[in-house]
Amino acid sequence: MNRPLVVLTACYIAGVLSGGLANVKFSLALLLASFCLLAAAAGYVMAWRRNRRVILILFFLFGLAMSRLAVEESETPLVEYSGQQVVLSGRIVAEPDVRQDKVFYLLQARELSLGTERRAVTGMVRLQVKESNRVFGYGDVVKASGLLARPELPGNPGGFNYRTYLERQGIRVVLMARGEKSVEKTAESAVNPLLSAALKLKGQLSSTATTSLGPNQTAILNGIVFGTQGLIDSQTRQAFTETGVVHILSVSGLHIGLVLGGMIGLLRLLRLPPGLTAPLVTPVLIFYVLMTGFNPAVLRAAIMAILLLWAHQLGRDRDWPTTMALAALVILLWNPLQIYHPGFQLSFAATWGILYLSPIINNTCAGLFKVLPDGLARPLAQALAVPLAAQLATIPLVAWYYNLISPVSILANLVVVPLTGIIMFLGFISAVLGMIWLPLAALVNVSNGVIIDVFLKSVSFFQGLPGAVFYLPTPPEVLAAAWYGGLMAIGWLYSGRCEPAVKERVKGWVIVGLALCAALFLVWVPWAGGHGLTVHFLDVGQGDCILVQTPGGNNMLIDTGGRRDEYQTGTGVGDQVVTPYLRKIGVRRLDVLVLTHPHEDHAGGAATIVKNFPVRMAVVPQMDEVVLKSQEGLVAGETTAVKKKGKNDTGEEVPLAYIALLKKMAAGGIAVRAAGAGDVIKLDRETEVEVLYPGLAAGKTISNMNNCSLVLKLTYRQKSFMFTGDVETDAQSGLIQTGADLKADILKMPHHGSRSLLPALVEQVNPEAAVISVGAHNNFGHPAQSTLETLNRDGVRVYRTDQDGAVIFNTDGRRLEVKTGKNKDTT
Template sequence: MNRPVVVFAIFFIAGILIGEITAVKASVAFILAAFSFAAAAIGYLSAWRKNSRLLIVIFLMLGLSLSRLWIEGSETPLVNYDGQRVVLTGRVVAEPDVRADKVYYLLEAQELTKSGKTGQVTGAVRLQLKDTNQVFAYGDILSAAGLLTRPEPAGNPGLFDYRTYLERQGIRVVLIAKGDEAVRKIGAGGANPLQGAALVVKQKLSAAATHSLSPAQAAVLNGIIFGVQGLIDSETRRAFSETGVVHILSVSGLHVGLVLGGLLALLRLLRLPPVWTAPLATPLLVIYAMMTGLNPAVMRSAIMALLLVWAHHFGRDQDWPTTLALAALIILLRNPLQIYHPGFQLSFAATWGILYLGPFLTSACLNLFRAPPGIAGRLAIQALAVTFAAQLATAPLVAWYYNLLSPVSIIANMLAVPLTGIIMLLGILAAFLGLLWLPLASLVNVSTGIVLDIFLAVIVFCQRLPGAVIFLSTPPVVLAAVWYAGLLAVVRVYAGRCSEAVAQRVKRWAPAGAALAAALVLLWWPWRPGQDLTVHFIDVGQGDSILVQTPGGRNMLIDAGGRPGEFDTGTGAGDQIVEPYLRKTGVHRLDILALSHPHEDHSGGAVWLAKRLPVKMALVTYAGAEAAGSSRAEGVPAAYTALLDSLEARDIPVKVALAGDRIALDSAIKIEVLSPVKSEVMRSQAGLNNSSLIIKISYGRRSFIFTGDAELDEQQELLRGEADLKADVLKVPHHGSRSLLADLVEQVRPEAAVISVGAHNTFGHPARSTLDMLNAAGVTVYRTDLDGAVIMRTDGNNLKIMQGKKTNKM
């Protein structure tokens, strides 16, 4: 068997995937693994080389059993306290994740107190501590009072699944605490002493940057050296992502290579023999990996680097596919579910691309020159080929997870990576000098700050180049499979890595493969609109956001969600939910942005979206619009009027809609504004609700009514009008509050009603009376807190309804 470790790793991964798909019990998987091991042992005693397939089965069963053991081992009785306020005692078992407005801790639970009763508990808990100025340390034992919750399943298809993300780390519950008084240290000890020592050293080293650089510079420097991203602002992180250099902020092969290169340079400077390299590199890389959190990328890099130096130490050759497979096995034995981590996938894909595609691309580039280039030219070509190889290998994964491709990534990497080396050199030098005397660190970091500013300016410059980023909808898995098969085939055939017969066979089938790839691209790429009207009730928590995609390919967004404070911060539902959902769906521009009324839970997300997506027109209610560019109306948030001003400053027309208006968006559909009737601005918060835009959209025999937060007054005004209110779908006003009128339900006579509402909200939404009223009328009720996103598609006759979550109807 050639490269048995590679084969074993492939089947071990297959076992992990089967384990999660089948959800077989861990005990059953363990019995199967034991049986396979016994069979293999018997086969080994007889003639193992004839029974090597049994070894493959062992690794398949091992992956299956370990994945099930990991999943079932993370189960905890703490989930029974979901939604309850408790006092929890636990030990901090990982480095605190410090953010600008909160700190996250990973606790190993020990005791739980509820209603005066204390009991022993087990399980991993993520503690979220808000409004605090103190940061506890690894190994501290904390007593924390707060709300224990189990994250909701992902409500929006394709978006980040917080529950699954935590469960794959063995975490089932989150404890939300607020203020310094909510958490106190009651002890310490019991933690891994080596991990603790590594984090103490890291804290002392990073202090030099904190004390001698601006907060923004220190955040980026500590991100580059240690992979700490919590304090890097969202705009900077986005610039790294959109230029394809985000790997610089996640410690990986680049960083490990620079650290190892620094050690080699130091040994040469000290004139120490090469025999010292492996013994000194081992503790250095292990401690560095511990400092950076043992993420999949740094573990992969450290393992491969150590295998390389020890192979050189013993005079052995290294086979990179075997080394890469062994690194994967070691990481997955520690946590089999890391296979789903984007960092794991991107790190291994990039490394495979560099090692498999890189030499082929380098050779191909060199063959373009009639005469061999000089040393500098050859190095430049190699750097270009390696960068391009990594981009080719990770392109499907980047498109899948981030919905973008960055054409400038090669240029950005060619410019940024050399600067990264200089920044790490200066930053590490300043960090060690800071251990002796902080002013020395400050002196070195004058240069570090200058290089950091140049580095960030280069990234922002690349981000702002025309065509720097191309946003994509999520590609189909089969397209990624065809992509990787194509890369494998091209290199094997044209680099002479297969027999002539195989090469001829591949070339014969190449046109068919290219045709398949082209067909998949044509099906995936939004070249032409479909024939359906699609309405997405996006799950934004306690708020509203509805995407309408017309048969003619136009896009209308009715409300943009919003969380408390989003008007001021510009971050929340807009950047974390609505924009990603639009990108995943393939929506990269808005023909109409309709804001039903000025409240933050409907309009807050528009602050972000207006900066990120082209908007042709904004449609707003009269309330608040009169304040744009003038004095603010009573009850209208200042940030809302500032939002309207910013839209007009970008040459986006802001149109006030009143009852009777018709909106021309797509000739295939009819859009009518049913309310507000009145043109004066309401003066109270209830008045803002009662000035909501109420819009009816019709397509063929099907129609929808969207009601914003309309309360009693506006509903009664609507009923007094002459508009045709009959519709198949009713967006229930004001998150299903008790203000829904039975007469409105009777007039609309909907088949289905959608309530956009947040789970465990403090407003009592939806009201029991409203649910009873709708059920009594025979209406099928969909709720975003229970069903997730509700997606309705119609061809004008039939209506198909899909849900983001699988739940039972009420």
């Protein structure tokens, strides 16, 4: 068996992955593995030739058993109390994750109180505390009161599955607490003295930067040195992601390599015997891993570094595939579910690429740089080979998790990685000096602060380059498999192990492989739109957001959803739900953005959408303080100024952030148009949207801003959709009185299915199905029981985003198919 550990680890991984697909009890998997172990032992004693196969099956079953054990161990009775206000006592068993507006703790539960009921419980809980300046530490025993909840499944296809993410960490429930008094410390008892010491030292070292650097510089320094990302703002994190250097903020092989190199350099400077290198460096690496939080990337790098150190120390062969396999096996024995962690996958993929592909790329680059002096050609070839190999090996994973490709990644890494080494070195020096005398640390941090600023400006520069990032839809698994198969084939062909005759025969298939990959790429990227009309009613909680995709490849977004204060904070539904969804399905631009009315649950995410996607035209309702005059309808018009009144005819205040957004869109070249009854938006040859309400007649007072909502009717061949915004009874009555043709196959229910519904509107529309965009467990009583009864009485099939998730209709103009995000029903 060539490299047996690699093969055995592969079998173990296959078993772990099978455990995620098959609902097998741990006891059964363990029983099967035990029988297989006995068979393997008997085969060894009897020298059975086929015993190798039994051993492979044993490792597979062992992986299956360990995977199921990890899943079953996370089960907890706390799930029974989901959705209730409880008091929970437990011990903090990990370093707190401090964010700008909240703190997350990993709590090992001990006791639950609900009213007069007190119960001893077990299980891990993610404790979220908002509006509190107190931060508790590792080992503290606390009592917390709040809402216990099990995370909801994602409502939109491809959305982030928070429930599964936590379950793979052994967490089934979240306790949401708010305020200083919601959490109190009752005792202190460190779980692991060594980990407690490491975290205490980390806190002391981190505090040094706080006293002499700005908040943003401190966050970056702690991110680089310790992988602490909670206080790094979202824009900075996005810049690192889009330039392909986000790995710098997560302790990984780069950081372990810098620590290892620094320690070896220090030992040589002290002229200590080489025999002491491995014994002295190993505990330093282990302690650094304890300080940085056991993430998969740092574990992989530390294990491989320690194995290679000791192999050199003992004079053993250093075989990187075996070393990688052993590192993976150790991590997955400790926690089999780490296989699903993006950090685990990206770390091993990048390392494989560097070790497998970089020699080939290095030789190729060296050949291209022959014209340069030898002393320059070799370092340049090596400098290019390493980041290029890592990028090639991680492209499918980055596209899968982040939906992007960063062409500037190689250049960005060439510039910022050396700066990272300097920042880490000065950061460690200042941290140590800070424990002796703070003024000395401040002197070092002055220089480090300048370098950090240069570092950040370098990242911003690369982010701002044309074509710095391309957002792509989530790639199909077959394309990823073809990509990695191609990389392995290239490595095999140029490794020197391939015989010339075989190499010549295989080369003929290279063109076929390239053609196949090109075909898969063309299928993957939706260049020319689909074969019909698709309407996506997104699950954005208590709000509205609808995406229309036409057969010609045009995109119209009706409303953007929004959470409370999203106008002010700029973060919420727009950046966390709508933008990721649009990117995952391959939307690159919006031809039309409709904001039915200014309420935050409909337009709060618009600023983020406009920032992330090119928008050709925005359509808004006519109101007193938003006078957007169009001389030639919605095809070509002139945008006039926005009046700065506090209130409109409805008596409600129009958010100033909404007015500022319209101004910004107009200044940015987006055609902002006011729409009224009778206007028509032509999306493509067979798809048009008619504005049915309200009219543009001046002087007519509207009762409230909901009744200013644009009501739209989309028609594609024989099928039609009605979008009603938040219109209430007055507007519904006015809509009926216009005498317009309201008949439609699909009705988006007005105002989230509230009780302000005229049954006559449903009769006039006479839909096959109705969609209610509504948030789960909302405080408004939506949808109203009377509304549901009206729809049921008229035989209308009801879809609700709180229960069904996203509701996606596809039609060829004659038939309708519907798919929902949570239960995948298709009709």
